[in-house]
Amino acid sequence: MTSPATPQDRRQAPQAGLLSFYESPIPIRPATLGDAIASEWTKLRSVRATVWTLGVMVALMLTLGVGTALLLAANDTNLAGEPSLAMGFFGVLLGSICVITLGVLTIGSEYSTGMIRTTLTACPSRVRVLAAKAIVFFSLTFVITTVTATVVAVLQTLILDSPVAPSGGEWARATVGVGLYLAGLGLLSLGVGAIVRHSAGAITIMIGVVLLPLVLALFMFAEDLRGLQRFLIEYSIPNQLSALYGTTMTNSGPSAWEPLLVMLGLVAVALGGAVALLNRRDV
């Protein structure tokens, strides 16, 4: 057994810093948000959940979007002024569940496996970890959703051969707008996942958030509740999503790019809450 005193006595003199009894030969540079983003990208691409959820989403969007258009074309239905891009809506609505799942799992799987302790030991800044996760997840989802939505929109216009060509704004909303909205919904799920710290619970909550307003509104028959019913319908996530396609269930409520602003507000609240909680809570 070595005497505990010897090595430190020998090394005490030359170094000045408190921690400098051992100097690593590997150059030390401060870690940045960029490093955290690289790390989160490695994490996201190296688990099967990413491929599965995004793969299912792309498959749903493509089959439902193209399938609806083909059905309409086969039946020779008159669209009666409906925007021809709107047929992509059903695929996106179902695909949103995949985005929710992946968003929750991005942080939830860290909690369920205990990986979060390793992560936060390697990077004590909670804000940086959450920001890196949000950036990586948002970028990936946005790119994949936008590309798929664009493919679906192009195929639909080709199949349906609508007399009225969609405007540039309609094109942008049905592709980039939908991509942003879905990626935003994923970020909201990520925030909820960080707050709840339980994958199954967070996914259930998010599916509730998507579906419950519409379901509740369906059963509001009383006259006094008309206002609330209208609000629930207009601000329900499916209705806002279809507003991006130019079709809504009511005539008022968010339209054009407004749903994105609503989603942005929700995401800000959820992620802000998640950061505050992560900083305060024990891991």
Next chain:
Amino acid sequence: MIEAVGLTKRYGAKTAVDDLSFQVRPGAVTGFLGPNGSGKSTTMRMILGLDRPTAGHVTIGGHPYRSLPNAPRQVGALLDAKGVHGGRTARNHLLSLAQLAGIPAARVDEVLGVVGLQDVAKRRSSGFSLGMGQRLGIAAALLGDPQVLLFDEPVNGLDPEGIHWVRNLMKSLAAEGRTVFVSSHLMSEMALTADHLIVIGRGRLLSDMSVTDFISANSADFARVRVPEDGPEDRQKLTATLIEAGGQVLSEPGGALRVTGLPLPRISDLAHGCDVRLWELSPHQASLEEAYMRLTQGLVDYRSTDDAKAGLVEPPPLDAYGHPVGGRAEVPAEPVEVPQEGWYAPPPPGPRPAPAPPAPSPAAEPSPAAEPSSAAPAGEQTSKDLR
């Protein structure tokens, strides 16, 4: 250098860590010992800024962990819980950690080699055995080539070769001038690895001293003396003589006497002087395991009870010392005092197996099976000289 000052953590009414103050110095392996649930892991988590202390603070090199510049390059940690996503390969797991800390990716393959996982680097860690998972955790701790290393139960699940490797790894890390802080509940393991010991029980500091001091303070040499079983009065006579001569005499379960403070020849002379035959007179050293258990006795949260099978057999009526109740008249002068509840190995050690003594009464001789069963594994360690 890790410094804890008045560290306290409460979960509701339960106090996991209670006013703990200690320092962990560089250049030595510091063992952190305590029974299960004594607050070791909680303390480790507080050092790493994962849990917030209810009171007090802990710093590494003068900074709290969360405000440490380049934390992963200063401190590496293997935590008790695995902390690995099972769906990720070992290499990707380490790569993500390296990237997070701004460590070159080439370092990942280096540490994989150090822990001997290079052949399974491309396999998902969910298929890893406990020992392989432990190696992966050690690799993650070594990734940043840090000055301070924390290991929570590093030898859990490792094979003997792995245990040997971890032992040497810690010693060599400390010899390089690093601070190495290792928690364990195995005293025997720490006795071989650590230079310094911090012992806690129920979250309180019990001992903070070097291993050498710990041994001299806690494990006194003693002699085991056994007199023929048929002469209880001989036993009393000898006890009285030994106490008179300045020795301390404790009674062990099984009828032997544990004598401290008298050299063996003197005991023999005294026995001869008072005309008592001896069946055994053997030198012993209390192991570190014993010293540790004596220290933490009463602070153990989870203790097994005797598997008495009470409803199935008629146990012989024994008192707490393993003697039949009322079977032998005890003289008050005799210091019948058991220092531990039963971590002595029931049969005395030595080359000569104790001959079956003629029992004074059918119920008088406690069979080894009647010894507290909870102590059996520890008892086996008793007579081994660990150092």
